Amino acid sequence: MDIVKMINTPAEAASRGSMPFVPFDTCFQQLANQMMNCPDGQSPPCILLFQGGGRGSGVSTISRLFAHYLSEKVLMRVLLIDADFDNPTLHKIHRMPPSPGFADYLEGTRGPDIAQSIGNLSVMAAGDKSLLPRTLLSGRSDFKARLRELGKEYEMIILDAAPITTCPETFSLASCTDGVIFVAKSEKTRKAVVHATMNQLHLARAKVVGGVLNFRRFHIPTWLYH
Numbered sequence: 724m725d726i727v728k729m730i731n732t733p734a735e736a737a738s739r740g741s742m743p744f745v746p747f748d749t750c751f752q753q754l755a756n757q758m759m760n761c762p763d764g765q766s767p768p769c770i771l772l773f774q775g776g777g778r779g780s781g782v783s784t785i786s787r788l789f790a791h792y793l794s795e796k797v798l799m800r801v802l803l804i805d806a807d808f809d810n811p812t813l814h815k816i817h818r819m820p821p822s823p824g825f826a827d828y829l830e831g832t833r834g835p836d837i838a839q840s841i842g843n844l845s846v847m848a849a850g851d852k853s854l855l856p857r858t859l860l861s862g863r864s865d866f867k868a869r870l871r872e873l874g875k876e877y878e879m880i881i882l883d884a885a886p887i888t889t890c891p892e893t894f895s896l897a898s899c900t901d902g903v904i905f906v907a908k909s910e911k912t913r914k915a916v917v918h919a920t921m922n923q924l925h926l927a928r929a930k931v932v933g934g935v936l937n938f939r940r941f942h943i944p945t946w947l948y949h
């Protein structure tokens with residue numbers, strides 16, 4: 724499996740009141756560079772799935788901030804999708820109804836127009852989870868085709884997903900994307916969980932294209948890092 728270098732995102736709350744060691748934008752610039760600079764002959768990923776090693780690693784925060792970064796600073800047309808059907812949060816932040824959403828789109832009852840746009844960024848809620856078992860049974864090729872169809876309208880699609888180790892929907896979705904970004908919580912995500920996640924991603928034939936070490940705390944003085 725290809726694992727490109729992990730980027731570090733600081734524990735923001737911990738650095739409040741003092742200068743954060745690495746501003747978030749710098750982290751996202753590194754991640755964007757990592758995505759765009761592909762080896763010769765390979766095209767950059769356009770459908771990216773973010774998922775973590777357990778709950779609360781910061782997947783929703785990182786995927787949302789990365790989507791904002793790409794749409795505002797890199798001026799890309801970005802679609803951010805809430806693909807965490809067990810714990811959807813995006814609709815609350817964007818003050819939109821939880822349904823219709825991505826589940827309805829995958830099921831084929833709704834079109835891409837259910838996404839709400841603000842400038843370059845469009846957002847799609849998770850939708851009605853009860854539609855999913857039927858959709859999952861309809862097979863991965865269907866998922867893939869529906870996702871590719873969305874890809875015609877956007878330069879980047881970002882999926883905020885639940886951990887693959889506990890969520891079968893993430894397993895199905897991961898293989899339909901161009902790449903997966905693994906988000907780990909610094910000093911909390913255990914090695915065994917990382918291994919279990921990588922195994923599941925491997926079984927799903929997903930391509931891991933990058934990692935984020937979130938909530939990183941810098942215990943020694945900043946100047947020692949330079």
Ligand SMILES: Nc1ncnc2c1ncn2[C@@H]1O[C@H](COP(=O)(O)OP(=O)(O)OP(=O)(O)O)[C@@H](O)[C@H]1O
Nearest residue numbers: 733734735736775778779780781782783784810938
């Ligand atoms: N780098 C960070 N520094 C400080 N707080 C953070 C950071 N990243 C995330 N958080 C906070 O941690 C909490 C959990 O983050 P978030 O909801 O993004 O995690 P998640 O992995 O999506 O969780 P879940 O698996 O439950 O969906 C939120 O309150 C968020 O604001």
Ligand SMILES: [Mg+2]
Nearest residue numbers: 782783807812
């Ligand atoms: Mg989340």
